[in-house]
Amino acid sequence: MNIGSGCAERQIYVGGEYVPENEARISVFDHAVLYGDAVYDTACAWGGQVFKLDEHVDRLFESAHALKIEIPLDKAGVREVVLEIVRRNKLDNAYIKIIVTRGVGRMPLLSPYHCKPNLIAFAIPYLSLIDSDAQQEGIRAGISSLRRIPSECLDAKIKCCNYLNHILMRMEANEAGLDEAIELDIGGYVAEAPGYNVFIAKHGVLHTPGENILVGVTRQTVIELRRRRE
Ligand SMILES: Cc1ncc(COP(=O)(O)O)c(C=O)c1O
Structure with a gap:
């Protein structure tokens, strides 16, 4: 196929x-x-x-x-x-x-x-999970009931082909009518999403988790672009 x-x-x-x-x-x-x-x-x-x-x-x-x-x-x-x-x-x-x-x-x-x-x-x-309308209008995401596998068990920085932890979280979100899952680490802190790093823009400040994540190339680019504007 x-x-x-x-x-x-x-x-x-x-x-x-x-x-x-x-x-x-x-x-x-x-x-x-x-x-x-x-x-x-x-x-x-x-x-x-x-x-x-x-x-x-x-x-x-x-x-x-x-x-x-x-x-x-x-x-x-x-x-x-x-x-x-x-x-x-x-x-x-x-x-x-x-x-x-x-x-x-x-x-x-x-x-x-x-x-x-x-x-x-x-x-x-090129294909994206998020179509162009959703890119403009936003998507619906929810906190997963599952937790990210702790880095003590499998380092989140390793981009390995075992993505079941992420897949289960995305399935749970999709089956609840949401587009995407927000993954918390075992301590309950926001980590990332299945296939993305996450940012929060609050009062003009950009926040992004630094632990228990895949260190994304996009994340690093966003941080660099933001620093250039400061
Ligand atoms: C779990 C996870 N986090 C974050 C990312 C984002 O990484 P990048 O910006 O390098 O594509 C990915 C990309 O596949 C990912 O699988």
Whole structure:
């Protein structure tokens, strides 16, 4: 199935080569499939330019390092794959994912050793969960009854492929008729949202949580833009 457009020849980078989407394969024994044992990053391109590519690649390497997954290319190589996947799919505005799975081990057991990591990258036409009307009018969000997994258990800074904590919170919000969930940490403080960092603008001051969050590239950009105006 082609996601996002009718492009029959979409190219995917997997296993060290660019292949048509219908030929893109990973093993069912890959730890990503068996255990959610993989890291990823999401970037966007606008007008053919990938926004903050270095920052996304740096964060991918930090996530992989934290999980002791060795990315099969260096940073320059990964940057080139990202640019090439956008080029090959002839996209100006793109939603890009770069995934590094731990790979297949000697046996389909929990051992993370002797696995061969696999780098995957795809780019599809830009898409947002929030449509353009909602971007103008705002969305409805509610506090989730679940809590963010504490960083003592799984560091929120690691962008790993186990997103069940976020998915359950979004499902709860959607099933209650809301668009989005606000995630609290185990201490009851606002942390983030499933896929976003959050800000509050109050009396002309911008506040954003600094703990138990993924350190978002967008968050950092908002902070920098705000500082420039001070
Ligand atoms: C849990 C979570 N928080 C925050 C973000 C925002 O990060 P960024 O601004 O780098 O896209 C994401 C992005 O996927 C995320 O998954």
